[in-house]
Amino acid sequence: MTGLRVGVIGTGMIGRDHIRRMGTVQAGVTVVAVTDVDAALAARVAAPLGAATHPDGLDLIASPRVDAVLVCSWGGAHEEYVLAAIAAGKPVFCEKPLATTPEACLRIVAAETGHGRRLVQVGYMRRYDAAYRALKRVLDSGLIGAPLMMHCAHRNAGVPDFYQPDNIITDTAVHEIDMVRWMFGSEVAAVRVLRPRASRNAGELPDPLLLVLELANRVLIDVEISVNVRYGYDIRGEILGEDGTVSLGDPGLIAVRQGGRLASPVPGDWRDRFGAAYDVELREWAAAVAGGGPPDGPGAWDGYAAAAVSAAAVRALRTGERVPVDLGERPRLYDAGR
Ligand SMILES: NC(=O)c1ccc[n+]([C@@H]2O[C@H](COP(=O)([O-])OP(=O)(O)OC[C@H]3O[C@@H](n4cnc5c(N)ncnc54)[C@H](O)[C@@H]3O)[C@@H](O)[C@H]2O)c1
Numbered sequence: 001m002t003g004l005r006v007g008v009i010g011t012g013m014i015g016r017d018h019i020r021r022m023g024t025v026q027a028g029v030t031v032v033a034v035t036d037v038d039a040a041l042a043a044r045v046a047a048p049l050g051a052a053t054h055p056d057g058l059d060l061i062a063s064p065r066v067d068a069v070l071v072c073s074w075g076g077a078h079e080e081y082v083l084a085a086i087a088a089g090k091p092v093f094c095e096k097p098l099a100t101t102p103e104a105c106l107r108i109v110a111a112e113t114g115h116g117r118r119l120v121q122v123g124y125m126r127r128y129d130a131a132y133r134a135l136k137r138v139l140d141s142g143l144i145g146a147p148l149m150m151h152c153a154h155r156n157a158g159v160p161d162f163y164q165p166d167n168i169i170t171d172t173a174v175h176e177i178d179m180v181r182w183m184f185g186s187e188v189a190a191v192r193v194l195r196p197r198a199s200r201n202a203g204e205l206p207d208p209l210l211l212v213l214e215l216a217n218r219v220l221i222d223v224e225i226s227v228n229v230r231y232g233y234d235i236r237g238e239i240l241g242e243d244g245t246v247s248l249g250d251p252g253l254i255a256v257r258q259g260g261r262l263a264s265p266v267p268g269d270w271r272d273r274f275g276a277a278y279d280v281e282l283r284e285w286a287a288a289v290a291g292g293g294p295p296d297g298p299g300a301w302d303g304y305a306a307a308a309v310s311a312a313a314v315r316a317l318r319t320g321e322r323v324p325v326d327l328g329e330r331p332r333l334y335d336a337g338r
């Protein structure tokens with residue numbers, strides 16, 4: 001067998017990282033096609049792979065040589081490609097966000113529900129991170145008792161020039177929004193956003209922010225988002241239970257004691273911190289879809305829920321109000337085990 005033949009839409013930073021990953025950590029996966037609005041970039045990426053280049057994502061999805069699709073273009077271009085993949089009956093792994101509005105995500109949910117089989121997975125890689133998985137195992141074991149609160153911090157060293165104020169929520173905090181729904185098995189019922197004094201490194205951005213997420217099971221989450229901390233990429237989390245706490249460990253693999261100091265490296269960006277999680281994420285996805293099964297990672301409903309909570313948080317940021325979230329009824333296609 002030739003294995004799973006994958007087409008990649010968007011050959012920017014994460015597209016190239018996933019292409020490298022599929023050539024190194026996954027047996028039986030071949031990237032056979034790529035496309036990018038920057039055709040010269042796509043051609044440069046395709047050449048060493050011997051992959052075909054396509055004029056656009058729709059043409060790539062329609063190719064009979066492509067079994068499954070990876071969408072790694074900018075968020076605004078996700079919906080069209082995910083809908084086209086569903087219409088073609090092809091599994092599609094879409095980097096976060098699934099789409100940029102809850103309405104667009106619901107169109108994807110409706111298309112997939114109409115198709116009758118799960119085809120969509122969204123790139124929320126924290127669910128595949130060894131540390132978050134260990135945190136969840138401790139929580140689920142009951143060792144720390146029933147959960148009460150979780151404290152999170154999501155710090156980026158810096159962000160690109162095109163990053164807009166809403167991106168602090170829709171692009172960055174969206175990872176915590178997905179992670180807590182998975183961690184606690186409960187939807188977000190309401191959101192508040194507090195805005196302290198802005199960092200002198202923040203430019204025009206409202207940075208940092210504090211999000212308060214109220215889960216339907218009444219666990220309360222606070223998330224500090226800072227996207228210009230300069231010193232590195234720092235992801236933290238601590239769960240308070242009735243009988244104890246569990247927190248993410250230090251991701252630095254070594255500790256140096258020298259000259260009267262103790263030092264450990266801080267990851268530079270998400271590729272450093274979550275590289276192994278992306279490996280597991282794509283390996284599990286490819287194994288599931290190559291075997292003809294549905295992907296069992298975060299799906300279209302999770303993408304929709306994250307977008308709906310993000311939209312509520314953007315409103316909370318603008319108005320200063322507590323904004324309730326109503327997701328509506330989840331289609332049965334997204335029940336566990338289906
Ligand atoms: N899961 C994660 O931790 C993670 C990390 C980084 C990026 N992402 C997501 O991945 C996506 C890409 O981010 P990136 O950092 O690689 O950005 P990037 O700008 O480096 O790359 C995006 C590429 O998509 C191309 N593109 C844009 N619109 C297109 C279209 N309509 N058709 C084809 N190509 C198109 C651009 O030319 C660019 O080369 C974003 O949705 C981002 O949120 C996720």
Ligand SMILES: O[C@H]1[C@H](O)[C@@H](O)[C@H](O)[C@@H](O)[C@H]1O
Pocket residue numbers: 156171172173175270
């Ligand atoms: O697109 C990136 C990516 O999703 C990272 O995981 C996150 O930490 C960044 O804030 C975001 O800009």
